[in-house]
Amino acid sequence: xxxxxxxxxxxxxxxxxxxxxxxxxxxxxxxxxxxxxxxxxxxxxxxxxxxxxxxxxxxxxxxxxxxxxxxxxxxxxxxxxxxxxxxxxxxxxxxxxxxxxxxxxxxxxxxxxxxxxxxxxxxxxxxxxxxxxxxxxxxxxxxxxxxxxxxxxxxxxxxxxxxxxxxxxxxxxxxxxxxxxxxxxxxxxxxxxxxxxxxxxxxx
Amino acid sequence: xxxxxxxxxxxxxxxxxxxxxxxxxxxxxxxxxxxxxxxxxxxxxxxxxxxxxxxxxxxxxxxxxxxxxxxxxxxxxxxxxxxxxxxxxxxxxxxxxxxxxxxxxxxxxxxxxxxxxxxxxxxxxxxxxxx
Numbered sequence: 403x404x405x406x407x408x409x410x411x412x413x414x415x416x417x418x419x420x421x422x423x424x425x426x427x428x429x430x431x432x433x434x435x436x437x438x439x440x441x442x443x444x445x446x447x448x449x450x451x452x453x454x455x456x457x458x459x460x461x462x463x464x465x466x467x468x469x470x471x472x473x474x475x476x477x478x479x480x481x482x483x484x485x486x487x488x489x490x491x492x493x494x495x496x497x498x499x500x501x502x503x504x505x506x507x508x509x510x511x512x513x514x515x516x517x518x519x520x521x522x523x524x525x526x527x528x529x530x531x532x533x534x535x536x537x538x539x540x541x542x543x544x545x546x547x548x549x550x551x552x553x554x555x556x557x558x559x560x561x562x563x564x565x566x567x568x569x570x571x572x573x574x575x576x577x578x579x580x581x582x583x584x585x586x587x588x589x590x591x592x593x594x595x596x597x598x599x600x601x602x603x604x605x606x
Numbered sequence: 607x608x609x610x611x612x613x614x615x616x617x618x619x620x621x622x623x624x625x626x627x628x629x630x631x632x633x634x635x636x637x638x639x640x641x642x643x644x645x646x647x648x649x650x651x652x653x654x655x656x657x658x659x660x661x662x663x664x665x666x667x668x669x670x671x672x673x674x675x676x677x678x679x680x681x682x683x684x685x686x687x688x689x690x691x692x693x694x695x696x697x698x699x700x701x702x703x704x705x706x707x708x709x710x711x712x713x714x715x716x717x718x719x720x721x722x723x724x725x726x727x728x729x730x731x732x733x734x735x736x737x
Contacts, residue, residue, distance in 0.1 A: 411654040411701060591656055595698045 412598075413559040414567075414591035419584075421458035425466075427558075429551050438467060440541050446528040447541030448507070454584030455545045457532035458505050464530065465503055473501050480506035486514060498526035507531035549576040552586055559587075566594050609637035611708050611720035620724035624690040628724075631683040632708045639677040643711040644670045649686055650707060651726075655700040664689055693727035 417423060428434050441447050441464070449457050461477070468475050476492040487510070496502065502522060507515060515537065522529040529539075536542060553569045560566060567590045575593075579585040616629035632647060649665040665686040669675055695702040705723045712718065 411703075415654040415701075416656060417654050417659055588656060592698075599698075 412591055412594050413563055414587050414594055418559060419587050421456075422462050424459060426456055426460040426463040427551060427555055429548065434467075437543055438464070440543070441530065444539075444541035446501075446522075446530055446539065447543065448530070448537060448539040449532045449543050449545060450534070450536050451532075451545030452534060452582070454579075454582035454586075455547055456583055457545060460543075460545065461503050461505050461530070461532055465501075468501050473499070475501045475503060477503040478505070480504065480509040482506075482509065484509050485511055487518065496525070496527055499528065501528045501530055504529065504531045506533075507537065508533040508535060547581065547583055549573045552576050552583055555583070556587075556590055559590075560594075566597050607636060608718050609642075609710050609712070610635040611710060611718065613706050613708055613720060613722040615706065615722065615724060617724075620722070621728075622688050622724060622726050624688060624693070624727055626688050627685055628688055629683065629685045630706050631681055632706075633681045634679040634708075634710055637679065637710070637712070639671075639679055641713050642671055642678045643713050644668060645678045645682075645711070646707075646709040647682075647684060648707050648709075649688075649704070651692055651694075651702055651704050653700055653702050655697070657700065662692075688726055693729045694725045695729050 411417065428437075449460055451457050458479075465475050465477060474492070474497060476490055476496060478487060478490050480487075484506070487504075492500075504518070510518070519529060521527075531537070531539070549572065552575075553572045556567055556572050557565065557569075571593060572586070572590070575586045575589045579589065611632060611634050613630065613632045622628055628649070630647070630649070634642065634645065646666065646668045648663050648667070650661060650663045652661040653659055665684070667684055669678055669682070671678055692702055694704050703723055704726045705721045707722075708720050710718045710720075
């Protein structure tokens, strides 16, 4: 893992906002327990939401929580356009009641999705996926973060530096990017750079 | 409690030029000698910004606690010749940081990392010379 000098970088740099570097912020305190309980009771489920709302971040957070509870967890990240699952490292060694997390489930064609669900069921592996749309799963968690959550996240990211990006900025950016938190944070990066540059850009 | 790691560079301004020798020393406190398993010191560059991250290690030393080095806390010094590139860069989309990193591996608990950034070269001057 790459360790970064905190003071030397823009707080909205990729190294601070990558899904595996920050924990998912739930809108209310009771939700993490509710989500975990739902998943465990159903023996799997899906996290659904549009682009940039934190699905991958939530999956990383859930993965850490499941591992903390002693479960074996394997994770597969599907990229845009990836239509098949490459053999994953733990495929042969996964025990019954372990968890398989598939980020970007909607990338697979319908028959491959069905095959994966069937294989997991046959081997008693619990499947947790993220997707842009709902599929047939026993448990569904919809993500739709609001502007307040975006403000909290931005405040936390720049807590050691001071509020260079204000709540008003965040609310406006939230509207501009239609709730896409990832795009909002990229815009915050630019705003932060504009407001904190020590010298003007070189003119060519 | 985390150990205290002090890193010192020979230039107090922490500004170096390509090819220059850099002398660095570090010392560890607030931890018992027997609680340290190993210490790693490196001189490296790392990028940050809006895109993918990258890093490169220029110099690396690892010392382990043994009969020859029973106390890794004591002041330790090393020297390196800095490379010609990449130079420190503070761009809008990409930044390149040079730093000295000391990582203390403890017998129990997670490793503790301490960084000291420094500047390698002045890219603006280099660009002006090149043009």
